[in-house]
Amino acid sequence: MKLDAAEAEEYGPFGAPLFDGPEARALRRVGVIDVGSNSVRLVVFDGAARSPAYFFNEKILCGLGAGLAETGRLNPDGRERAMVALRRFAILARGMEVNSLTAVATAAVREASDGPAFEAEVEAATGLKLWVIDGTEEARLSAQGVLLGWPEAQGLMCDIGGSSMELAVLPGGGQVGATVSGKLGPLKLQNVKGKGARRAEIDAGVKAMAEVLGQDRSDKLFLVGGSWRAIARVDMHRRGYPLHVLHEYTMTPKDLRATFDLIEASDMETLRQETRTSSARMSLVPLAAEVLSRVVKTFRPKEIAISSYGIREGLLYERMPDVLRARDPLIESCRASEAASARLPGFGRILYKFISPLFSRASERRQRLIRACCLLHDVSWRAHPDYRAEICFDNATRANLGGLTHSERVFLGLALLHRYRNKREGTPFEALAPLLNEADTQEAEVVGKAMRFGAMFSAQDPELMGRLKLYPKRGELELALPKGDGEALYGEVAEARFRSLAASLGCAPKVRIGRA
Numbered sequence: 001m002k003l004d005a006a007e008a009e010e011y012g013p014f015g016a017p018l019f020d021g022p023e024a025r026a027l028r029r030v031g032v033i034d035v036g037s038n039s040v041r042l043v044v045f046d047g048a049a050r051s052p053a054y055f056f057n058e059k060i061l062c063g064l065g066a067g068l069a070e071t072g073r074l075n076p077d078g079r080e081r082a083m084v085a086l087r088r089f090a091i092l093a094r095g096m097e098v099n100s101l102t103a104v105a106t107a108a109v110r111e112a113s114d115g116p117a118f119e120a121e122v123e124a125a126t127g128l129k130l131w132v133i134d135g136t137e138e139a140r141l142s143a144q145g146v147l148l149g150w151p152e153a154q155g156l157m158c159d160i161g162g163s164s165m166e167l168a169v170l171p172g173g174g175q176v177g178a179t180v181s182g183k184l185g186p187l188k189l190q191n192v193k194g195k196g197a198r199r200a201e202i203d204a205g206v207k208a209m210a211e212v213l214g215q216d217r218s219d220k221l222f223l224v225g226g227s228w229r230a231i232a233r234v235d236m237h238r239r240g241y242p243l244h245v246l247h248e249y250t251m252t253p254k255d256l257r258a259t260f261d262l263i264e265a266s267d268m269e270t271l272r273q274e275t276r277t278s279s280a281r282m283s284l285v286p287l288a289a290e291v292l293s294r295v296v297k298t299f300r301p302k303e304i305a306i307s308s309y310g311i312r313e314g315l316l317y318e319r320m321p322d323v324l325r326a327r328d329p330l331i332e333s334c335r336a337s338e339a340a341s342a343r344l345p346g347f348g349r350i351l352y353k354f355i356s357p358l359f360s361r362a363s364e365r366r367q368r369l370i371r372a373c374c375l376l377h378d379v380s381w382r383a384h385p386d387y388r389a390e391i392c393f394d395n396a397t398r399a400n401l402g403g404l405t406h407s408e409r410v411f412l413g414l415a416l417l418h419r420y421r422n423k424r425e426g427t428p429f430e431a432l433a434p435l436l437n438e439a440d441t442q443e444a445e446v447v448g449k450a451m452r453f454g455a456m457f458s459a460q461d462p463e464l465m466g467r468l469k470l471y472p473k474r475g476e477l478e479l480a481l482p483k484g485d486g487e488a489l490y491g492e493v494a495e496a497r498f499r500s501l502a503a504s505l506g507c508a509p510k511v512r513i514g515r516a
């Protein structure tokens with residue numbers, strides 16, 4: 001789409017809105033290239049607009065910022081590798097018929113004396129216009145990325161790159177507050193000789209950033225950037241954490257202290273292999289750990305969470321209309337999944353309505369998770385029946401999804417597992433069981449069995465499904481079935497499933513024919 005001058009002015013440097021209208025739910029393939037000081041990456045988003053899927057994602061650790069502090073110039077080898085990567089990305093994006101391609105460059109390109117020459121070279125070779133953004137814009141966009149996954153995020157966002165670190169206050173309500181950028185990237189710190197001098201530089205750097213923010217406390221810290229993610233992988237390894245999903249992985253300051261100690265005491269090559277980290281990344285981990293240690297000491301968060309969403313996702317969120325931002329990222333992606341893969345898209349909503357009387361006292365947060373379960377209850381129907389339960393579980397727990405905690409992932413997976421199976425012994429749930437408490441495990445079983453029962457009525461007029469009613473005091477689960485077809489649908493398998501559901505609620509099953 002070609003913009004006239006007035007439109008270009010209105011939309012700013014990142015171009016026109018990505019969404020055809022506020023009602024647009026699906027995204028037209030959108031590409032973002034992030035030319036960072038460490039890595040150069042192409043991401044192409046597709047799918048549900050509120051919760052985009054990673055249609056394509058490739059990263060090359062070029063190290064554009066390596067040596068920059070000494071020479072004032074881009075790393076010559078990095079510059080060559082970045083050019084090769086960008087040429088490749090531009091061709092790939094064309095082949096994928098990417099609708100909009102935005103390329104941003106951060107600390108290394110903005111600081112290097114040959115940054116402008118690099119920009120010109122990129123444009124000449126690929127046609128890509130690099131938007132070289134300043135540190136506060138970088139902070140703001142990374143914070144927007146955090147909001148894509150946690151629209152209500154409250155706390156402090158901290159993004160580490162190769163040559164800079166950004167902080168942004170997240171005051172809640174979907175807003176980004178004060179931002180600041182500092183020169184604490186690990187590639188930069190590599191040039192500071194001596195442990196003491198490095199420490200002094202980190203301390204002074206973090207202190208100065210806290211002063212700019214006018215804040216030296218934050219209950220929750222959201223971490224963005226490859227080097228923080230590598231530290232989180234070490235933390236998972238140290239704890240023997242069973243779910244290898246970094247997004248929404250949480251740590252306490254105590255966890256991190258133990259991990260920093262481990263990093264200091266370990267042979268880096270062994271740790272690198274154990275955590276499956278590249279050597280280029282691992283060489284930065286000890287320096288990044290020193291910075292994070294200072295950040296945690298300064299802001300004293302109670303909880304530290306990894307956000308896989310950062311500047312690239314922020315560029316997307318930036319251009320979302322408010323109506324779309326207001327939608328739930330989890331529900332939107334489950335809807336997209338249902339539309340793409342379920343036999344009867346739309347039945348998930350009916351099923352939710354059918355089973356919801358069992359969960360009338362659940363929190364709103366829990367009800368939305370149960371709704372997500374229903375939307376996904378049939379997306380694995382193509383799998384072989386012997387494996388469906390396991391496949392459902394793995395899909396849900398490992399999905400590239402935002403808007404749910406790790407224990408909610410396991411809840412979702414377990415409910416879907418019980419949608420196909422009564423027993424969970426001997427299934428992949430066992431390894432992840434420590435992430436879900438007893439009561440939630442029980443509730444996920446009830447959700448699964450309720451879906452297993454409700455699915456018996458699929459493809460039917462919701463009226464024929466009858467109505468569930470729970471009488472906890474009487475210890476009864478009642479099914480009111482309409483006479484005629486409704487009654488006829490309630491075959492012996494349905495009956496067995498109804499009994500199993502009642503049993504998992506600790507209730508006696510009661511069937512009543514005729515409307516409630």
Ligand code: LMR
Binds near residue numbers: 036162226
């Ligand atoms: C960078 O500066 O490249 C970062 O944004 C991401 C990374 O890979 O450390």
Ligand code: MG
Binds near residue numbers: 037106161162311
């Ligand atoms: Mg970056």
